[in-house]
Structure formats: C-alpha cells, structure tokens
Amino acid sequence: MQNVIAFIEHKGGTIRRSSLEAATQARTLADQLGGKAHAVVVGPGAQQAAETLKKYPLDQIHVSDEDRFLDAAVDAVESVAKSAGSALVLVGNTMIGRDVGSRFAARVDCGINADVTDFKVEGGAVSCVMPKLGGLVITTCKLTGSDFGVAAIRPNVFAAKETSGAGEIVQIPSSGKASTVTVEDEVEEAAAELGVEEASVVVSGGRGMGGPEPFTTILKDLADAFGGAVGASRAAVDAGWIPHGHQVGQTGKTISPQLYIAVGISGAIQHKVGMRTSETIIAINKDASAPIAEFADLLVAGDAFAIVPELTKLVRDAKAVHA
Amino acid sequence: MTPASGKEIVRKALAMGADDAVMLSDDAVAGSDLWGTAVALAATIKAQNADLVVTGTQSTDAISGDLPGMLAEKLGIPGLTYARKLEVADGRVRVERETETGYMTVSAPLPALVSVTKSANEPRYPSLKGIMGAKKKEIKQLAAADVGVTAVGTGGAKAQLVDLATPPARAKGQVIQAPDAAEGARAIVQFLKERKFL
Numbered sequence: 001m002q003n004v005i006a007f008i009e010h011k012g013g014t015i016r017r018s019s020l021e022a023a024t025q026a027r028t029l030a031d032q033l034g035g036k037a038h039a040v041v042v043g044p045g046a047q048q049a050a051e052t053l054k055k056y057p058l059d060q061i062h063v064s065d066e067d068r069f070l071d072a073a074v075d076a077v078e079s080v081a082k083s084a085g086s087a088l089v090l091v092g093n094t095m096i097g098r099d100v101g102s103r104f105a106a107r108v109d110c111g112i113n114a115d116v117t118d119f120k121v122e123g124g125a126v127s128c129v130m131p132k133l134g135g136l137v138i139t140t141c142k143l144t145g146s147d148f149g150v151a152a153i154r155p156n157v158f159a160a161k162e163t164s165g166a167g168e169i170v171q172i173p174s175s176g177k178a179s180t181v182t183v184e185d186e187v188e189e190a191a192a193e194l195g196v197e198e199a200s201v202v203v204s205g206g207r208g209m210g211g212p213e214p215f216t217t218i219l220k221d222l223a224d225a226f227g228g229a230v231g232a233s234r235a236a237v238d239a240g241w242i243p244h245g246h247q248v249g250q251t252g253k254t255i256s257p258q259l260y261i262a263v264g265i266s267g268a269i270q271h272k273v274g275m276r277t278s279e280t281i282i283a284i285n286k287d288a289s290a291p292i293a294e295f296a297d298l299l300v301a302g303d304a305f306a307i308v309p310e311l312t313k314l315v316r317d318a319k320a321v322h323a
Numbered sequence: 324m325t326p327a328s329g330k331e332i333v334r335k336a337l338a339m340g341a342d343d344a345v346m347l348s349d350d351a352v353a354g355s356d357l358w359g360t361a362v363a364l365a366a367t368i369k370a371q372n373a374d375l376v377v378t379g380t381q382s383t384d385a386i387s388g389d390l391p392g393m394l395a396e397k398l399g400i401p402g403l404t405y406a407r408k409l410e411v412a413d414g415r416v417r418v419e420r421e422t423e424t425g426y427m428t429v430s431a432p433l434p435a436l437v438s439v440t441k442s443a444n445e446p447r448y449p450s451l452k453g454i455m456g457a458k459k460k461e462i463k464q465l466a467a468a469d470v471g472v473t474a475v476g477t478g479g480a481k482a483q484l485v486d487l488a489t490p491p492a493r494a495k496g497q498v499i500q501a502p503d504a505a506e507g508a509r510a511i512v513q514f515l516k517e518r519k520f521l
Contacts, residue, residue, distance in 0.1 A: 069429065074396075093388075095422070099404055102392030105358060111481030112357050114387030127485060133384055140486035141356075145479070152389070180401045181431045184417070189425035201520075226520075244442055245423055250383055251441050259520055276493065280518055282511060288498050297496035298514050306504030307511075314512045318521040 001126055001149055002035035003084040006058070007077055007091045007100055010041060013048030017198050018092030020056065020160035022153055025119075026090055027057040027165075032121040033088075038062060039167065040080050042073045050169050056160075058167035066172075068179035070096075074103045076172050081108065086147040088126050093152040094197065101150040110146035115254065117157045117277075126151070134250065134273020155197045157256055189243065194229045196248055201228030201259045202278075204248055205236055206271070208264020208286065208304060212241040218308045219263060225315040226259070231275075233265045249274035263304050267292025284308065324352060324364055330462060337457035338449035344462045345371065351467040354477030357389050364390075365397035366470040375416060376436040380405060391438035401431035407442040 006022035008015055023039050030037040036059040041049045046063045053061045062080045066072035077100060081087045089104055091097035093115045105112035118129035120140065127142040128151050143149030196202050203223040205215055215230055223230045231248040232241070248255055249271040260278035265271060267283070267290055275281070276295060283292045288301035300307060324347040325332065333344045347367045355363060368376055376398065381388035395402025403409075406418035407426065417430040421440055449457070467473065497514075501507025515521045 070402075095405055098388045099392045099402075102357075102389035103396040103402070105389070106361055106393035106396035109358065109481070111483075112387075112389055112393075113482050114357070114385070114389050128482075131490070132386075135490060138486075138488045138490050139484060140488075141482040142485045143481065144483050145481040149481070152387075181403065181429055183427055183429050185428040186422070187425045187427070193424075195423050244440070245421070254386060259515075280520070281493075281496075282514070284507070284511075288500060293498055294495050295493040297493075298511065299496065299498045300501050300507045300511055301498065302501035302507045303504055307501065307507040310504050310508035311511050314508055315515070315521065318512065318516070322521075 001086050001088045001124065001143065001147065002033050003038060003087040004030040004033065004035065005038045005040055005077060005080055005084065005087050005089045007073065007089060007097065008039050008041040008049060008053065009092060009094065009096050010043070010045060010049040013045030013052075015049050015052055016092065016094070017160060018094055018097070018153070018155035021155065021158040022090040022092055023053060023056040023058060024161050025153065025158045029088060029090075029119060029121065029126070030059075033124060033126070035086075036060065036084070038080055038084065038087075040064075040073075040076050040172075042076045043067055054167055054169075055162045055165060056167070057163045057165040061167040061169045062172050063169060064172040064174070066174055068177065069181050069183050070099050070103070071177070071179055071181065072175070073100045074107065075175055075177070077104050078107060079172060081148055088143070089148065089150045091150065091152050093154050097152055101152050105150045108146065108148050110148035110150060111141070111143045112150040112152070113141050113143065114152045116151045116153045117256070119151070131277055134254065135276045136273075154254075154256060156200060196229045196231040196246060196255050196257075197253050199223075199229035200257050201226035201261070202231045202248070202255060202257045202275075203228060203261045203263065204231035204233065204265060204275075205242075205263050206233035206265030207235040207239075209236060209241065214305070215242045218305065218312070222261065222308055222312045222315070225312050225319065228257070228259075231255070233271045262292055262296070263308060265292060266290045267295070324348070324360065324367070326353065333462050334457050335449065337460050337462075338453040339447055340453060343460065345465060346462050347465050347467070347470065349467040351476050352472065354480065355475045356480035356482040357387060357393060358481045359475030359479055361390060361393035361397050363467065363470070363472045363475050365394055366472045367465060368394070369398060370470060374433045375411060376400075376434070378436065378438045380438050380440050391436060395436040398434075398436060401435045402438070403429055403431055403435060404438045406437050406439045409437050409439065409443065
C-alpha cells in the first residue's frame with residue numbers, strides 16, 4: 001500500500017473531529033509509505049467541508065455533492081482508491097465510518113481492521129494495533145492480500161493538527177445512479193453535542209445516581225466545566241435515565257478519553273471493558289471497596305451528590321485563572 | 324458460521340422460534356478475518372433465498388460492527404444498519420436508524436439486510452414447547468465446499484494476526500475517604516493539577 005485516503009464525515013459541511021484526526025493521520029502514514037494523502041468528502045455541504053480540509057496536510061481533497069445515503073460515499077471512496085491504484089482507507093470508528101469502510105472493503109475484497117489505536121508501517125505493509133475483548137488483549141493485524149485496506153480508527157486517539165496544507169480540490173464526477181435506500185425523515189432527539197467517543201473528558205453516572213435528574217444537572221455541569229461529555233453505565237441506560245447513545249461499556253461504546261470520571265458506578269466488567277483504556281480514571285463512589293477501586297487511578301469515597309457540585313465549582317475556578 | 328461446539332447456540336435459536344437452521348462449520352473457514360467471514364456467510368445466506376436478512380450490530384468479543392455492511396455488499400442488497408425499529412410492508416423494509424443525536428427513517432426494497440441494535444426488542448425466552456420442538460428439528464450442516472467458498476480461513480485472511488499481547492494491568496490507585504464533600508472535591512482537584520488537567 002502506498003497512498004492513504006481519509007473518508008471525511010460531516011454534517012452540512014461541519015466536519016467531525018474523528019475525521020480531522022483521520023485527515024492528519026493520513027499524512028503521517030502517507031509519508032511513511034512514500035505515497036499521497038487524500039481526503040474524500042461527499043454529500044450536501046461537501047464543498048464547504050473541503051475548504052476546511054485545506055487547512056490539513058493533504059495532497060488532494062476529492063469532493064462529491066451526491067446525496068445517495070451511504071452509497072455515494074462508498075462509490076466515491078472506491079473511485080478515488082482505484083485511481084490511486086493502491087491505498088489504505090481511513091475511516092473513523094463511528095456508525096457512518098464503519099458503514100462506509102466495511103462496504104468498501106467487501107466491494108474491493110480487502111482486509112479491514114476495526115477500532116485501531118496505532119499503526120506500524122514496515123516495508124510498505126501496514127499493520128494495525130487494536131485492543132480487543134475490551135482491552136484485555138492487544139492485537140496487531142497486518143493488511144495483506146490486496147492493494148487496498150481499511151482501518152477504522154478509534155476517535156480521540158490520533159491527533160488532529162491544522163497545518164499550512166494546500167490540498168488541491170478535485171471534483172468527483174456524478175455517477176448518475178439512483179439510490180436504492182430512501183431517507184424519509186431525520187429526527188433530532190438530543191441537542192447535537194459532543195459524543196462520549198470524541199470527548200477528551202467524559203463524566204459518567206451509574207446506578208448510584210438514583211434517577212434521570214443528575215444526568216442533566218450535576219453530571220452535565222461537571223462535564224461542561226471540562227468541555228466534555230456525559231456518559232452512563234448500562235444500569236442507568238436500562239433504567240431509562242439517559243439515552244443509549246451515552247452508554248459506555250460492552251453493549252455501548254468503547255472509549256479512550258484522556259480523563260474519565262465515574263460517578264456512582266461500581267465498575268462491573270461490562271462497564272470496565274468500555275473505558276479501561278482511558279488515560280486517567282477517577283471514581284466518586286460511596287463504597288470504597290467497589291470493583292472500580294481496582295483500576296481507578298483515584299477513588300474518592302463519599303457523597304457524590306455533594307462532591308460533584310463542589311468539584312464543578314473548583315474546576316471552573318481553576319479554569320478561570322488560566323483563561 | 325461456528326465451530327461444531329456452536330450447535331447448542333443454533334439449537335437455542337430454534338427453541339426461540341426459528342423454523343429451521345443452517346450451520347456452516349468447517350476447518351477451512353476457521354480463523355477467518357472479517358472479509359473471509361463475510362464471504363463465507365454471504366455464500367451461505369445466498370443459498371437460502373432470503374427476502375430479509377437480520378443481523379445484530381456487533382459481536383461482544385471483536386466488537387468491530389463491520390460485518391452487517393460487508394454482508395449487504397457481498398449479497399448485493401441494500402443494507403440498513405443500526406435499526407432500533409423495523410417494519411416490512413408492500414415489498415419494502417422501513418427502519419428507524421439510530422444516529423448519535425436521534426434517528427433517521429430509511430427504507431429500501433426487499434431483499435435487504437437489516438442490522439438491529441439492542442433497543443429493537445427484547446429477545447423472547449424459549450418456551451418449553453419451543454425447547455422440546457427444537458430437539459427434533461434438523462440442523463442442516465454445511466461445509467465450505469457446499470457453498471463454494473475457498474481461500475478463507477486463517478491462511479486467506481486479508482487482515483492477518485501478527486501479534487497478540489497482554490497490556491500491562493492498570494495498577495490500583497489511590498483511595499481517599501471523604502466524609503467531607505469539600506475535602507473530597509479538593510483532593511480531586513489536587514490530583515487533576517498533578518496530572519496537568521487543570
């Protein structure tokens with residue numbers, strides 16, 4: 001593999017952070033492979049997104065205005081990959097990123113690695129490092145047997161860096177194809193906020209929260225003080241206190257924020273596998289002997305309902321001093 | 324697609340209500356990567372002439388979430404993923420696709436593939452009648468050659484495992500008793516400062 005293609009996810013031209021991470025990583029890998037770094041951006045707003053991408057270290061930014069849900073993106077990545085001849089495709093390990101990456105891999109019969117946290121390039125071959133079984137093992141898989149390969153990168157692991165890039169914008173000709181999938185309607189149920197996968201600080205609540213209210217008050221306030229996101233354990237989601245999109249753990253999301261604050265979460269294995277690769281873990285829990293004590297960097301045993309608001313205040317004060 | 328030991332899982336699916344079951348079990352497909360798994364499963368599913376293929380979102384071990392999209396592509400049918408609700412009417416399938424901030428309603432003509440999320444339903448418990456009935460049902464066993472699949476398995480993997488390591492265990496950290504909330508909060512801030520978060 002020689003060239004690297006970053007698939008860019010965006011909403012009306014606003015690019016997701018994980019895609020900017022993919023764009024930045026595309027350059028790093030392309031340099032190691034001696035090839036070019038490309039971006040592919042598709043759908044309404046793609047032109048605007050392409051302008052933003054000019055600030056990233058890319059050689060070419062391929063743009064398509066086509067609006068066929070997922071199909072247009074897969075077709076665009078395929079056409080850019082095939083004209084590059086040999087390419088590694090980077091997608092974010094997100095719902096859309098997985099859909100596009102997996103379908104491209106099946107279409108061109110290449111290998112795909114999911115939830116990648118590191119790369120190893122050796123003699124033109126790319127290997128991907130991936131924590132599996134909730135971080136219990138670290139696997140390294142080499143992409144082989146094809147001129148192409150796909151890596152779905154875990155959000156928040158790779159850096160997104162603006163540079164004085166000067167990517168050339170290239171229009172992808174319209175395919176003229178009709179869509180097989182019809183989008184009838186799109187409904188926003190929650191404010192478009194930073195998701196737990198992409199936030200660098202996540203404040204999560206569990207059974208100990210006792211109801212829905214803390215998730216929109218004390219936990220939200222603490223997350224906001226850090227510019228972070230609110231997460232939850234399965235118990236809280238199953239109780240209907242917060243939507244499933246916030247769930248961290250085995251049947252929810254696997255995340256690696258820089259700071260994870262677990263409030264009223266015992267730390268059962270199902271939760272642990274979703275957050276154990278966080279850089280720093282702080283637990284606030286009434287029980288000092290909860291399982292989470294075994295892997296948290298700091299556990300403060302006390303009344304979360306009193307500690308969290310106090311902590312929020314101190315964090316805001318500390319941030320104000322630096323601002 | 325499972326080693327022979329997976330037969331009991333297939334049997335459970337029958338007990339829960341499936342009319343019949345097909346099991347692809349062969350050393351030739353063992354150790355397949357995602358690509359090989361998609362190729363082998365698609366070939367097996369194709370032979371069933373299904374109008375609708377329903378999958379989960381991701382396995383609990385590898386958690387890739389890539390197989391539904393790959394299967395749809397290999398079957399050459401529309402793939403509607405992350406469905407929390409689905410209905411079939413007039414030759415079309417319509418789903419509520421979960422998004423990070425809500426949902427989208429998307430539809431496609433049959434045949435199609437749908438991957439469902441945990442919110443789609445509650446798995447039913449096998450009834451005693453179902454369990455008894457499942458014991459009598461035949462599980463059709465297929466080998467790779469039966470579905471015309473070659474070059475998959477460990478040897479054919481396009482994502483080849485080259486290393487498997489155990490990460491260093493997270494060490495047990497500090498535990499602080501904080502009967503006084505302000506003191507607890509201060510201890511956390513101190514810790515955050517030491518680690519340069521503040």
